[in-house]
Amino acid sequence: MKKVRVDLQKNSYEIRIGSGLLPQVGPWLKETGLSGRAVIITDTTVRGLYAGALSQGLTQAGFNVTVLEIPPGEEQKTLETAGRLYEKLTSIYAERTTPIIALGGGVIGDLAGFVAATYMRGVPLVQVPTTLLAQVDSSIGGKTAVDHGRYKNMIGAFYQPRMVVADVDTLKTLPDVEFANGMAEAIKMAAIMSKDLFNYIGNNIEKARALDVSVLEEIISANAHLKAKVVSKDEKEADFRAILNFGHTVGHAVEAVSAFGLKHGQAVAIGMIAEAKISNRVGRMKESDVIRLREVINKAGLPTDIPALDIGEVMTAMRHDKKVTGNKIRFVLLNAIGDAYITDGVNPALVEEVLTGYG
Ligand code: ADP
Ligand code: ZN
Numbered sequence: 001m002k003k004v005r006v007d008l009q010k011n012s013y014e015i016r017i018g019s020g021l022l023p024q025v026g027p028w029l030k031e032t033g034l035s036g037r038a039v040i041i042t043d044t045t046v047r048g049l050y051a052g053a054l055s056q057g058l059t060q061a062g063f064n065v066t067v068l069e070i071p072p073g074e075e076q077k078t079l080e081t082a083g084r085l086y087e088k089l090t091s092i093y094a095e096r097t098t099p100i101i102a103l104g105g106g107v108i109g110d111l112a113g114f115v116a117a118t119y120m121r122g123v124p125l126v127q128v129p130t131t132l133l134a135q136v137d138s139s140i141g142g143k144t145a146v147d148h149g150r151y152k153n154m155i156g157a158f159y160q161p162r163m164v165v166a167d168v169d170t171l172k173t174l175p176d177v178e179f180a181n182g183m184a185e186a187i188k189m190a191a192i193m194s195k196d197l198f199n200y201i202g203n204n205i206e207k208a209r210a211l212d213v214s215v216l217e218e219i220i221s222a223n224a225h226l227k228a229k230v231v232s233k234d235e236k237e238a239d240f241r242a243i244l245n246f247g248h249t250v251g252h253a254v255e256a257v258s259a260f261g262l263k264h265g266q267a268v269a270i271g272m273i274a275e276a277k278i279s280n281r282v283g284r285m286k287e288s289d290v291i292r293l294r295e296v297i298n299k300a301g302l303p304t305d306i307p308a309l310d311i312g313e314v315m316t317a318m319r320h321d322k323k324v325t326g327n328k329i330r331f332v333l334l335n336a337i338g339d340a341y342i343t344d345g346v347n348p349a350l351v352e353e354v355l356t357g358y359g
Contacts, residue, residue, distance in 0.1 A: 002221035006140065006228040011160040015140060015224045019213050021167040022053040025101065025128060026061030032162060034099055034124060037092070038063040041085065041112035042103040043072040046130050049173055054103055054128065066092050070111075072104075074260075077111050077147045079155060085115045099124040099162070105131035105178070106138040110153070113144030117159030127164040131174055132182025133265065135166040136189065136223040141231040166224075168216040179209065180301040181265030184247075187296055188272060189223050192246045193230075195338030197222045202296040209301070243340045246332040247272035250355070253317035257309045269302035277354045278346060279333040289337050311355050315348065 001018030016028075029038065038058050042051055047069045055065045068088050070076045089098075100123055102112035109127055116125035129139040145156025171179065183205075190198035200218065201208070207215040233240050251271025255262050262270075276293050279285035294304050318329050328344035329351070335341060 002217050004221055004224040004228055006160075007232045008142075008160060011142075013161055013163055015164040015166065015221075015228070017135070017166045017168065017217055017221045017224065019167065019169050019217075021165050022050060022128070022170070023057035023060075025054055025126065025163075025165050026057035026059070026063060028163060028165070029058070029063070029099060029101075029126060030061040032124075034097060035062060036064060037094060037098045038065050038101060039089065039092075039094055039098060040065065040067045040101045040103050041108060041115065042067065042069050043076070043105075043108055044069050045072045046104040046108070050103060050130060050170055054101065058101075066094075070108075072107070074107055074147070074152075077107050077145075079146055079148070081111060082115050082118075082146055085112075086119055089115075089119055094119070094123070096120045096123055099126055101126045101128055102139075102161075103128045103130065104134075105129065106134045109134050109139050110143070110145050110156075113159060113161070114146050114156055117144050117157040122159065125159065125161040127161045129164065129166055130170040132171055132179050132220075133185055134182075135168075135171075135220050136182055137185040137227065139164050139166070140224055140227045164224075166220055168211070168213055168220065171211055171216065176209075176301060177263060181263045183208070183300040184265030184268045184272075184297070184302055186219055186223050187293075187300060188247050188268060189226050189244075191272065191276075191293060191334060191337055192243050192332065192340035193226045193338060194222070195336070197226070198296070198337050202292070202299070205296065205299045239342070242330070242342055243332050245330075246334070246340055247275055249318060249321065249329060249331050250274040250314070250351075252321055253314045254306065254309060256317045257313045258307065262303075262307070266303050269297045269300075269304060270306055272297065273304045274306070274351075274354055275331060276334060278331065278351060279335075281350055281354060282333065282346065284341075285334045285336060289334070293337065306355060311352060314355060315352055318351070 004015040100116040127139040142160040145153035148154035247268040251268040255267035
């Protein structure tokens with residue numbers, strides 16, 4: 001098992017990454033001084049696979065466990081679903097000290113995290129991410145939210161978990177496309193912050209896809225460590241944290257214009273290639289680095305070519321992104337693999353050119 005500490009003064013916590021960890025969540029939670037009732041929030045798919053092992057460990061540690069489940073899917077990330085969960089929490093007399101354990105992918109992490117942040121002004125939260133995306137990215141950093149209308153993550157709060165437990169065994173049942181989705185964020189993290197991690201991923205991607213435990217532990221913990229570094233420096237967004245948006249300026253736009261026909265990670269993969277090309281065109285990133293990035297993204301089973309989308313619409317979507325300030329589109333570009341910078345000085349005509357001449 002590997003441990004990564006997220007240093008946020010009194011909100012500090014530990015991320016534990018390894019094999020066979022689900023049954024240990026109960027004893028660990030007990031060690032933090034909690035007892036009594038514990039609530040697992042999960043989706044129907046994940047419940048069938050993993051709620052048993054988690055809940056058994058909790059019961060053995062003396063907790064009185066309630067499992068609340070919702071159907072899988074982003075459509076569930078709403079205030080209405082949160083409302084139903086509050087209703088259930090009150091009906092079982094959940095208290096201020098009742099921990100909520102979010103067992104599932106990013107949707108469950110965001111939604112259960114939001115419920116934990118708001119129910120009785122906040123109850124203890126434990127994240128138990130079961131997708132690679134959630135293990136490397138969304139379970140770390142304390143962002144919780146639900147969607148509102150057409151807007152993703154519109155209503156939310158920063159709320160830190162007491163603990164994050166990433167059991168790599170859960171990835172065995174994850175569909176390939178979901179695995180690749182998570183790998184996109186891992187590659188992104190490496191591309192902006194660590195050439196070593198990037199090379200490690202590049203050299204071990206087949207092993208990772210074959211679910212080699214030590215390779216997964218290494219990739220997830222290195223990612224968690226880097227993300228922890230970013231979020232401890234800058235708990236509430238602002239400047240430094242924005243480098244995590246590499247691949248996301250174009251990625252979000254492509255994702256939106258595809259009417260979410262592309263998975264987030266697929267859109268980010270396409271976005272990373274476009275933004276690497278832009279980095280090259282403005283005289284920063286070497287061509288050979290762009291090629292290497294494309295190679296690794298490809299080996300991860302992710303798309304690198306822009307799908308047949310209306311480039312005009314993609315440009316419009318980019319201008320309407322909530323991260324746009326004034327008229328300028330903000331980009332995270334690369335000087336080299338492992339070295340990112342933020343700029344709003346990119347000429348939109350260049351962006352359009354790169355997107356049009358894509359592939
Ligand atoms: P993401 O982390 O990509 O945001 P979601 O929460 O949307 O993920 O989950 C994606 C899908 O994968 C959901 O249908 C969820 O039920 C399913 N899922 C989550 N974890 C696992 C797992 N370990 N094995 C199989 N399916 C899983
Ligand atoms: Zn992302």
